[in-house]
Amino acid sequence: MNLLGIDIGGTKTAVCIGHADGKILYSKRIPTTSESVEAYRHQLIELCHHVVEKANLRPEDLDGIGISAPGPLDCKRGVLIAPPNNPGWKDVPIQAMVQKTFKAPVFVNNDANACALAELLFGAYRGVRSLVYLTFSTGMGGGIIVNGQLIQGVTDTGGEVGHHVLDPEGPLCGCGQRGCWEAYVGGRNVAEQLKAKIKAGNISTSIVNKAGGLDKINLQAFEAAAREGDRFALAEWDIFTDRLAQGVGNLIMILNPEVILMGTIGIHAGDFVMGPILDKLPKYAWEWPRRACKVVPSSLGGKIGELSALAVAATGLKPSGG
Ligand SMILES: [Zn+2]
Known part of the structure; x- marks a missing residue:
């Protein structure tokens, strides 16, 4: 089965050709333009044709096309409602745009759901019946698989774990609610809160130097400073990993999953973030569901973008998931 995968990220779009077993034949990336x-x-369709040709295929050889894109989106209509990194874009009919050119059916899902499908089909834990995939970048997202099926929900917002509220008196989230999980652990929010604390307390911390300035503070600089033992960074890292553990614990208690996979920060920070999360989990989840759940970094690493788009195509063609 020849599948075309389109992974639309905030800054880059990757297009690949692969098979239903996750083998990638050819892949290429271009910047995601924020222009019209x-x-x-135009660029995307040209890239799709280029990738098909490079894999020695013709467009009619494609069996299915999968698109993984940032939410919020309407999966049934295949519309990107308002991609966060492309402010000018609104209600983009991405499915129709691609379907106009290719005969093979086009399927769309949000990036976190697509990553969960990729872990289910191609990852180290393929074969499990229940897993959760979590991604932490500027914001945070999740994809939930129960009994081998993605939890899509009636409005395609199933799995939006980043916006379950940990504290209604907590910091304001980009979504308008207060105290969402993302408001505590999403990259943009963490950076903003660190900045505010450093400014208000006139705190001396190596986070600022590592970032190259107060306004450039990000998760990487935060992690690097904490790793080196910076006192402020370490204390904040403790708070940060406690909030991560709180959300993970909630998921364990609600879903009783076999695996929780952490993308981005789980991959980059490894034991430095996973260790404290596991240490703090007993505060938030009972022992037996906790012991039955592996909380680990994503098993697909840097290839997950392309694989997530292929997984959307493979699952769209075979919706039973098994
Ligand atoms: Zn929120």
């Missing part, structure tokens, strides 16, 4: 939708459509 029409200009992007």
